[in-house]
Amino acid sequence: MKLQLALDLVDIAGAKEIVAQVAEYIDVVEIGTPIVINEGLHAVRAIKDAFPSLTVLADLKIMDAGGYEVMKAVEAGADIVTVLGVSADSTIRGAVLEAKKTNKLILVDLISVKDIKTRAAEVDALGVDYICVHSGYDHQAEGINSFADLQAIKSVVKNAKTAIAGGIKLSTLPEVIAANPDLVIVGGGITGEADIRAAAAEMKRLVSQA
Numbered sequence: 373m374k375l376q377l378a379l380d381l382v383d384i385a386g387a388k389e390i391v392a393q394v395a396e397y398i399d400v401v402e403i404g405t406p407i408v409i410n411e412g413l414h415a416v417r418a419i420k421d422a423f424p425s426l427t428v429l430a431d432l433k434i435m436d437a438g439g440y441e442v443m444k445a446v447e448a449g450a451d452i453v454t455v456l457g458v459s460a461d462s463t464i465r466g467a468v469l470e471a472k473k474t475n476k477l478i479l480v481d482l483i484s485v486k487d488i489k490t491r492a493a494e495v496d497a498l499g500v501d502y503i504c505v506h507s508g509y510d511h512q513a514e515g516i517n518s519f520a521d522l523q524a525i526k527s528v529v530k531n532a533k534t535a536i537a538g539g540i541k542l543s544t545l546p547e548v549i550a551a552n553p554d555l556v557i558v559g560g561g562i563t564g565e566a567d568i569r570a571a572a573a574e575m576k577r578l579v580s581q582a
């Protein structure tokens with residue numbers, strides 16, 4: 373099981389400061405959608421250049437033009453690029469095709485998908501690398517989490533790895549780990565802690581035991 377740190381509410385300088393503190397405890401660093409909106413794909417390049425040994429995920433949440441947008445993210449240094457599960461199959465197919473040219477990976481984010489089991493099975497058949505259940509900020513504000521969704525998709529996903537994101541904290545991590553995802557994605561549960569390094573270290577310890 374791997375740990376991904378999601379960086380959302382910081383600029384490039386802030387992102388570098390955080391990653392410098394926790395790099396040894398994380399497997400993947402995510403350049404979150406808000407950073408890409410604020411700074412563009414330069415943020416992906418900046419983190420990849422500063423931390424070349426880390427896997428960098430660009431959370432573009434692609435909805436259309438899958439091939440083109442994956443190409444641009446990969447040119448910027450992304451190793452994994454996100455595409456929305458609610459997008460058309462052709463968008464996801466284009467993204468997968470483009471990523472495969474350079475051995476990069478596609479993570480499909482099932483945020484706001486209504487029939488999560490059916491769509492997970494469909495995108496699994498499209499050859500994506502990760503399928504992620506996700507309660508975004510707006511869902512979290514409504515008190516929704518994705519723990520049950522993870523169990524639901526695990527029964528139908530046969531090829532892709534599974535991931536979970538959205539409001540995961542140290543207190544809820546054991547419940548997440550029990551559902552056995554391949555990738556646990558944590559943003560505020562690390563960056564919002566007073567001791568960021570200690571939070572990342574403890575999360576890494578727990579996911580490594582699984």
Ligand SMILES: O=C([C@H](O)CO)[C@H](O)[C@H](O)COP(=O)(O)O
Nearest residue numbers: 378405508538539540558559560
């Ligand atoms: O993808 C995310 C969200 O939609 C904002 O872009 C976050 O990176 C993801 O939810 C993980 O962050 P936390 O919920 O703070 O753990």
